[in-house]
Amino acid sequence: MHDQNDPTEYRSRETVAIRGVHLPDPFRALNPPLYQTSTFTFPDMESVDQVLGGQESGYVYSRSGNPTVSRFEGVISLLEGGESSRAFASGMGAISATLIHLARGGREICFPRYIYSGTRAFIHKFLKPWGVPVHWFDPRQPDWLDTLSSRMNRDTGCVFVESPSNPTMDILDLERLSQRCLQAGVPLVVDNTFASPALQNPLATGAELVVHSATKYLGGHGDLLGGVVTGKADWIKSLSMEEGSFLGATLSPFNAWLLLRGIKTLFLRMNAHSENAMALSSFLSEHPKVTAVHYPGLPDHPGHEIARRQMSRFGGMLSFEVDSASRARLVADRLKLVRIGVSLGDPESLIEHPASMSHRMLDPKERIAAGIAPGLLRMSVGLEGTEDLIRDLDQALSD
Numbered sequence: 387m388h389d390q391n392d393p394t395e396y397r398s399r400e401t402v403a404i405r406g407v408h409l410p411d412p413f414r415a416l417n418p419p420l421y422q423t424s425t426f427t428f429p430d431m432e433s434v435d436q437v438l439g440g441q442e443s444g445y446v447y448s449r450s451g452n453p454t455v456s457r458f459e460g461v462i463s464l465l466e467g468g469e470s471s472r473a474f475a476s477g478m479g480a481i482s483a484t485l486i487h488l489a490r491g492g493r494e495i496c497f498p499r500y501i502y503s504g505t506r507a508f509i510h511k512f513l514k515p516w517g518v519p520v521h522w523f524d525p526r527q528p529d530w531l532d533t534l535s536s537r538m539n540r541d542t543g544c545v546f547v548e549s550p551s552n553p554t555m556d557i558l559d560l561e562r563l564s565q566r567c568l569q570a571g572v573p574l575v576v577d578n579t580f581a582s583p584a585l586q587n588p589l590a591t592g593a594e595l596v597v598h599s600a601t602k603y604l605g606g607h608g609d610l611l612g613g614v615v616t617g618k619a620d621w622i623k624s625l626s627m628e629e630g631s632f633l634g635a636t637l638s639p640f641n642a643w644l645l646l647r648g649i650k651t652l653f654l655r656m657n658a659h660s661e662n663a664m665a666l667s668s669f670l671s672e673h674p675k676v677t678a679v680h681y682p683g684l685p686d687h688p689g690h691e692i693a694r695r696q697m698s699r700f701g702g703m704l705s706f707e708v709d710s711a712s713r714a715r716l717v718a719d720r721l722k723l724v725r726i727g728v729s730l731g732d733p734e735s736l737i738e739h740p741a742s743m744s745h746r747m748l749d750p751k752e753r754i755a756a757g758i759a760p761g762l763l764r765m766s767v768g769l770e771g772t773e774d775l776i777r778d779l780d781q782a783l784s785d
C-alpha cells in the first residue's frame with residue numbers, strides 16, 4: 387500500500403527527509419496535514435479518563451503535543467538516529483530546557499569557551515544567578531580532554547558543546563569526547579546546528595542528546611523559529627513532560643509544517659552550501675586583505691582531519707579575519723549581494739560582525755577570551771551562484 391510506508395526501511399536518509407513519517411491519510415494528500423489547533427476534544431468523559439489516565443494515547447492540548455509537531459519530531463529522530471525527539475519554539479527554547487533539566491539539583495555544567503552567544507547569555511543571566519556551578523574549558527589546549535576528564539564526576543550534569551562552533555568554527559573530536567563522557571557517566575550534549583543531521587550525527591559517536599536551532603538549516607528558508615532535542619527515549623520523555631510542557635516554549639504547528647517542508651531539501655541544500663563555502667574559503671585564503679580564514683574544509687584548519695572523520699561535508703558556515711574592526715565593518719557595508727544579518731542557514735548569504743552584533747554585549751577582553759578578534763566576520767554562505775559571491779567579496783575587500 388502506497389500510504390503505509392515504513393520509514394525505518396529506507397536505505398538512505400535523503401528518502402526519510404522527503405517521505406518523512408507518513409501516516410495514512412483519508413484524502414491521500416501528498417503533504418502532511420496542518421493541525422492548527424490549540425486543543426483537542428473528547429467524545430465523552432470515558433475517553434477523557436482513558437487518555438489522561440494513560441491507557442490510551444491521544445492529544446490533549448498543543449502545548450504538550452500536536453500531530454503536526456509530532457511528525458517533525460519523528461523525522462528528526464530518524465535523521466539524527468535518536469529514539470525520540472521534542473520540538474521547541476526556538477533553538478534557545480530547546481537549549482534552555484535541556485540545560486535546566488540537566489542542571490537540576492545544582493549539578494555542574496561544562497562548556498567550551500567557544501560557544502554561541504545566546505547559550506553564553508543564558509549561562510550568565512540564568513544558570514549562574516541560580517547557583518548552578520559552571521565550568522569553562524578551553525578545547526584549544528592540547529591537554530583539554532584530560533583536564534576535562536579529571537574535572538568530571540557523578541555530580542556533573544552534562545558537557546555541552548558545539549562542533550563546528552559559532553562563530554569561531556572550532557572542531558571538537560566528538561568520538562573521543564563521547565568516550566570520556568561515557569567513562570565518567572556524564573551525558574554529552576551536542577548543539578548540531580552548524581552541521582545539521584545531513585552532515586554529522588553526534589548520537590552515532592556516543593553523544594547522549596543533540597540539540598538544534600531548527601531556525602537555521604532544518605527550516606532552511608529564514609522564515610521560522612524552531613528548536614529540537616533528540617536522543618534516548620527516557621531523557622526525551624522526562625524533558626517533554628517537565629520543561630517541554632511547562633516552560634511553554636512549544637513549537638507552533640505551522641512552524642512544524644514549514645519545517646517538514648524545508649527538511650525535504652536539507653541534503654541537497656547542505657551539499658550546495660558546502661560547495662559554495664569551500665570555494666569562498668579558498669578564495670579568501672588567497673586574498674591579501676584577509677589575515678585568517680576559519681573553515682574546517684581547508685587543509686590548514688586545526689580541526690580539518692577530525693572534521694573529515696566526523697562530518698560528511700564541511701558545511702556552509704565560515705569566518706574570516708581582516709586587520710581591524712573598522713575594516714571588517716567597511717567590508718560588511720560594501721557587500722551588495724551578501725546581506726548583513728545575524729541568522730544563518732538560509733538560501734541568501736548573510737554576514738555578521740560578531741564584535742558589533744552577536745558578541746556586542748561582551749567587553750573587549752571577554753571577546754578575545756571567546757575567540758572573537760576585532761576584525762572577525764562570520765558568513766553564512768547561501769545558495770547563490772559561486773561566481774557572484776566571489777565577485778561580491780572581492781569588490782568589498784578591495785580598496
Ligand SMILES: Cc1ncc(COP(=O)(O)O)c(C=O)c1O
Pocket residue numbers: 476477478479481502504548552577579580598599600601611612613729
Ligand atoms: C549554534 C546555535 N545554537 C543555537 C542557536 C539559537 O537558536 P534560535 O535563534 O533558534 O533560538 C543559534 C542561533 O543562532 C545558533 O547559532
